[in-house]
Amino acid sequence: MTNDERGHAGDAGGAHCSRTAAESADDERRATAPDGGWGWVVLLATVLVLALTLAFPACVGIFYSDLQKDFNASNSQTSWVPAIMTAVLHAGGPVCSVLVERLGCRATVMLGGVLSGLGMAASSFTRSIGQLYVTAGVVTGLGFCLSFQPAVTILGQYFVRRRAFANAVSSTGTALGLCTLPALANFLHGELGWRGSFLVLGAVLLNCCVCGAVMRPLEREPTKPAPVGRQPSSGSGCVGTSRISACVSKHMALDQLQRNRRYRVYAVAITWTMLGFVVPLIYLVPYATANGMEAGRAASLLSVLGVVNMAVRPPVGAVFSLPWFRGRHVYVFSAALLLNGLSNAVCCLGPAFPVLLAYVLLYGLSMSVVGSLMYTVLMDVVDMSRFASALGLLSVMESVTLLVGPPLAGILVDSTGQYFYVFLACSAVVSSAAVFLATAFWWMDASERATGSAGQEDGCQSNDELLVESLVVCRPPGGALTSTKQADLC
Numbered sequence: 156m157t158n159d160e161r162g163h164a165g166d167a168g169g170a171h172c173s174r175t176a177a178e179s180a181d182d183e184r185r186a187t188a189p190d191g192g193w194g195w196v197v198l199l200a201t202v203l204v205l206a207l208t209l210a211f212p213a214c215v216g217i218f219y220s221d222l223q224k225d226f227n228a229s230n231s232q233t234s235w236v237p238a239i240m241t242a243v244l245h246a247g248g249p250v251c252s253v254l255v256e257r258l259g260c261r262a263t264v265m266l267g268g269v270l271s272g273l274g275m276a277a278s279s280f281t282r283s284i285g286q287l288y289v290t291a292g293v294v295t296g297l298g299f300c301l302s303f304q305p306a307v308t309i310l311g312q313y314f315v316r317r318r319a320f321a322n323a324v325s326s327t328g329t330a331l332g333l334c335t336l337p338a339l340a341n342f343l344h345g346e347l348g349w350r351g352s353f354l355v356l357g358a359v360l361l362n363c364c365v366c367g368a369v370m371r372p373l374e375r376e377p378t379k380p381a382p383v384g385r386q387p388s389s390g391s392g393c394v395g396t397s398r399i400s401a402c403v404s405k406h407m408a409l410d411q412l413q414r415n416r417r418y419r420v421y422a423v424a425i426t427w428t429m430l431g432f433v434v435p436l437i438y439l440v441p442y443a444t445a446n447g448m449e450a451g452r453a454a455s456l457l458s459v460l461g462v463v464n465m466a467v468r469p470p471v472g473a474v475f476s477l478p479w480f481r482g483r484h485v486y487v488f489s490a491a492l493l494l495n496g497l498s499n500a501v502c503c504l505g506p507a508f509p510v511l512l513a514y515v516l517l518y519g520l521s522m523s524v525v526g527s528l529m530y531t532v533l534m535d536v537v538d539m540s541r542f543a544s545a546l547g548l549l550s551v552m553e554s555v556t557l558l559v560g561p562p563l564a565g566i567l568v569d570s571t572g573q574y575f576y577v578f579l580a581c582s583a584v585v586s587s588a589a590v591f592l593a594t595a596f597w598w599m600d601a602s603e604r605a606t607g608s609a610g611q612e613d614g615c616q617s618n619d620e621l622l623v624e625s626l627v628v629c630r631p632p633g634g635a636l637t638s639t640k641q642a643d644l645c
Contacts, residue, residue, distance in 0.1 A: 193313075194314055197369065198310060198314075198321055198325060200306070201309075201310045201328065201366075202325055202331065203362065203366050204367075205303065205325060205326065205328025205331075206332035206335070207302070207359070207362060208332075208363070209329045210333045210461070211295075212237040212241045212437065213337065215240070215437065217337060217454055219440075221348070222284070222287070229565070230566075231562050231565030231568075232284055233565070234437065234565035235284075236291055237437050238557065238560065239292030239558065240291060241296065242554040243297050243554070244296045244300045244550075245300065245551065245557055247297050247301065248547030251304045252304075255308065260306070260370055261305075261367050262367070264306055264366065264367030265368060266298075267298045267300065267301025267303070267363055267367075268361055268362070268363025269298070270295070270297055270301060271294075271299055271357075272361040273294065273357065274291060275356050275360055276353070276354055278357075279352075279353040291353070302367065304543075304547070308542065308546070309372075311539060311542060318534065320476045322534075323469060323528075324468065326464075326468050326526040326529075326530075329464065330460075330463070330464025330465040330468060333460050334458050334465060337457040338454065338455075338458050340352060341451055343355055343356070411541060416599065417599060418536050421485075421533065421549075422552055423591075425552075425553060426549075426553055427587070428584070428589075429553045429557050430556035430559070430560045430584050431496070431499075431580065431582075432585055433557065434560050435577075436457070437564075438564060438568075439453075439456060439515075440456070448508065456515050459515050459516070460519045463523065464526070467520060467523035468526065468527050471523055471527045475487065485535070485536075487524065488524070488528040488529070489590075489592045490593070491521045492521070492585060493586055494517070495522055495585055496581070496585030496586030496588075497582060498521060499514075499518070500579060500582045501514040502574075502578035503579055506575075533545060564581075
């Protein structure tokens with residue numbers, strides 16, 4: 156992305172809208188990233204938040220049979236519960252962006268913890284699948300969104316030089332959740348049933364409030380005052396459609412989608428990927444139990460997946476923080492995404508435990524790289540000042556495919572009676588998205604290199620002509636411009 160594009164992207168959010176005096180004073184101060192210190196505490200808190208939020212929808216598969224029995228629901232109807240939960244988790248990005256601006260990251264994360272805990276607790280008292288859509292899907296999903304996105308945002312503020320490493324370590328939170336939450340859910344399911352399990356899990360989710368409490372804002376230092384004549388207005392801001400347009404642009408990064416082609420390609424690829432990326436995690440346990448595997452052993456597959464992620468993500472983050480990988484993150488990400496998509500085809504070989512274990516190991520390895528680099532690539536293609544709004548818009552776009560993916564898979568299972576078709580479809584979707592992403596970025600890089608080379612040659616030629624002209628004017632009588640001087644120009 157060129158500097159001009161970044162400049163346009165950074166300025167678009169505040170265009171056409173004046174700010175208050177308080178907002179002006181805040182803008183005149185900037186935070187410095189410590190790349191350590193209290194940032195390590197924030198990193199640990201972010202790990203725990205991601206463990207409690209992103210990994211949670213995969214646990215719902217453990218309760219599928221009970222939900223279908225109690226509510227007399229089909230696979231498609233039951234799959235709407237984790238689908239709505241995951242979709243709202245991502246679609247709430249703009250709401251989260253507004254709350255972060257008003258309340259700050261700390262308060263927003265704590266508010267999300269309260270909502271998610273109350274949502275799961277209320278789910279234990281539901282009497283229909285529709286009520287579960289609201290409590291577990293909408294309320295809990297919104298709570299996850301308000302906890303997850305501000306945690307990622309404030310982590311990016313605390314780390315700059317070590318950002319790739321910090322993002323990789325924080326992404327182990329998803330792995331930690333996959334290790335512990337399925338085992339906990341399976342234990343609670345055996346002891347308390349699904350209603351008692353939801354109540355206890357709601358209490359567990361309140362720990363997001365504790366994590367948010369340690370995410371204190373960075374200390375700020377004053378910067379140079381704004382130039383005379385460009386002081387912001389002390390009024391209440393613009394009104395009507397102009398203000399609405401400015402707010403939408405600020406919190407949804409629509410200007411990035413329009414002007415930044417790298418962000419546009421990345422957003423489309425990730426949106427398409429999410430149609431089949433999380434579905435295998437939801438259907439892995441039902442697939443195993445439907446073919447005679449004991450429920451505890453099936454749940455252990457998710458725990459193995461979590462262990463693989465925890466073991467692989469930190470070293471992956473350290474390796475990809477090396478200078479050689481700068482500018483190449485997206486290609487490593489695409490390769491890992493392609494491997495992740497192809498790994499889903501392994502499930503088609505059969506439902507035996509050794510086969511599913513091999514699948515989990517391969518899927519976990521590729522998922523580790525994908526999870527470590529997803530936000531790093533986004534930070535590479537947009538300016539950090541627009542990261543929160545860019546993440547918000549990307550999350551909204553993802554929410555559409557995340558919402559329809561599990562129900563479509565449920566329809567496929569209901570119509571065929573076989574689960575392996577779901578994994579085959581997911582393999583095709585994710586693999587095609589990886590090929591598209593890598594091809595598009597390679598083409599853009601090639602175009603920019605060609606344009607840059609042409610521009611350098613034109614600039615060199617122009618400088619040559621100007622210097623020749625100057626030397627001709629200033630050379631002494633009888634003097635000559637040598638070829639050596641001409642060669643030195645370029």
